[in-house]
Amino acid sequence: MRVHFDEPVVAYMTRDLEVAHVDTPVDQIARTMHLRDVSGVPILDGKGRLVGVVTRTDLIRLGLVGGGRRPESRAMALPHRRASEVMTHAPAEISSAVALRHAARMMIDNEIHRVFVIEGGQLAGVISSVDLAGAVRDARLDAPVSSIMTSPIATIDVHAPISAALDLLDRRHVTGLIVTDDEHPIGMFTQADALASRDQARSSPVESSYDPAVICLPAEMKLHRVAAQVADLRVRRVVVCRQREPVGIVSATDFARVVALS
Numbered sequence: 001m002r003v004h005f006d007e008p009v010v011a012y013m014t015r016d017l018e019v020a021h022v023d024t025p026v027d028q029i030a031r032t033m034h035l036r037d038v039s040g041v042p043i044l045d046g047k048g049r050l051v052g053v054v055t056r057t058d059l060i061r062l063g064l065v066g067g068g069r070r071p072e073s074r075a076m077a078l079p080h081r082r083a084s085e086v087m088t089h090a091p092a093e094i095s096s097a098v099a100l101r102h103a104a105r106m107m108i109d110n111e112i113h114r115v116f117v118i119e120g121g122q123l124a125g126v127i128s129s130v131d132l133a134g135a136v137r138d139a140r141l142d143a144p145v146s147s148i149m150t151s152p153i154a155t156i157d158v159h160a161p162i163s164a165a166l167d168l169l170d171r172r173h174v175t176g177l178i179v180t181d182d183e184h185p186i187g188m189f190t191q192a193d194a195l196a197s198r199d200q201a202r203s204s205p206v207e208s209s210y211d212p213a214v215i216c217l218p219a220e221m222k223l224h225r226v227a228a229q230v231a232d233l234r235v236r237r238v239v240v241c242r243q244r245e246p247v248g249i250v251s252a253t254d255f256a257r258v259v260a261l262s
Contacts, residue, residue, distance in 0.1 A: 004139045005259050009103050010096040012134050013117050015125040019044055022051065022084040026062070029054050030078060030195050037192065039175075039236070040114055042091070042123060043083045050116055050123045052087030056175070056191040062086055063198055064170060075162045076198035093118050096125070100135050103127045104260035113253060129252035134231035136255045137224050141262075145226045146219035148258060149240045149248030155180050156189055156206055163202040165189050176237050178246060179210045185239060185246050187212040216241045219248070227255055 018036045020029050021044050029041050033056060043052035063076025092106050093116045103115045107129060114128040156165045156177045168177060169191065176190040189210045197209035215238040217226055229238060230252055240248040 005101040005104070005135060005262055006099045007135070008097050009094065009100055009115075009117060009127040012100065012131045013096065013125040013127040014131060017042060017123070017126060019123070020054070020083050021045070022082065022087075024083045026054070026059065026081045026083065026086055027078050029083060030059055030198070033059075034192065034196055037234075039191065042116055042126070043087045044123065048122060050091065050093060050118065052083065052089050053091040053114075053116070054083055054087045055113075056195060058086055058088065060166065060191060060194055061170065063195075064166060073202050074198060075166060075200050075202050075204070076194070078198065091116055094127075095119070100127070100132065100259055101262075104132055104256045107132075107253070107256045108260045113256075129256040130230060130234060130236060132259045133227040133252050133255040136227035136258050137231050139224065139262075141223040141227075141258065143223050144220050145217065145223055145238075145240055145250055146248065148223070148254045149219070149250045150254070151240075151248035153178050153239075153246055153249050155185075157181070158186060158207045158210065159205050161203050162194075162197055162200060162206060162209060165206050166194055169194060175251065176249075178214070178239060178249070179206055185214060185216070186210075187214050188237070190236070214239055216244070216246065218242070223258065226250060230255065 020041050040055040045051045063078050096117050106115050114126050117125040154172050154177050158181045176188050178185050179187040187210045219240050219242050237251040239246045
């Protein structure tokens with residue numbers, strides 16, 4: 001698949017971006033992420049130049065540091081700060097002519113989910129790990145999805161408090177947990193759910209905020225078919241099952257790794 005993954009990022013990048021500026025309040029960025037279902041927002045300076053990025057991971061860590069520890073405290077209290085105070089400076093960027101393979105390697109080497117695309121010195125778009133799943137779909141890779149899944153999976157009981165889910169997301173360095181009831185998977189609790197539930201009490205059960213929609217695909221399914229689910233539905237992870245029991249999880253980052261190493 002070397003020829004396919006040597007295509008330029010312009011063939012798969014997303015141009016319609018939601019942006020913020022250095023003086024945008026953090027809470028406004030969190031609302032934007034929720035409304036647009038994006039995991040990272042590029043930050044521009046007064047001249048429209050890309051100077052940083054704020055991600056869901058940044059906001060969750062910020063909220064955990066500033067949150068209280070009492071059960072009735074808010075799950076995550078985002079401080080009154082501006083983007084310039086919390087953003088990651090000098091985010092990864094490339095030109096639109098760079099190969100998909102190189103963009104994927106940047107993501108894997110730097111443990112990031114997106115690389116911003118610059119044309120003529122200005123922000124033109126982004127190539128994300130979900131976009132790279134589209135390249136795996138089009139490459140028609142036939143290996144089973146079990147060959148790239150992560151196992152064992154991180155789970156949280158539906159009756160556990162939100163504070164426990166937030167702590168597990170942070171400690172395990174994952175973007176989503178499988179929610180279980182009597183050890184059976186019933187949904188997902190993701191970083192998006194964590195931010196959406198930040199005003200609830202820490203003691204509120206995960207049941208009040210998890211997403212019951214979960215895609216569970218068989219372990220023997222071909223990579224390109226699973227990649228199609230990720231790319232076409234714009235989901236960031238799928239659960240891998242054997243006889244309807246979850247045995248692993250595949251995220252968009254795993255498809256970035258496939259592109260980088262193929």
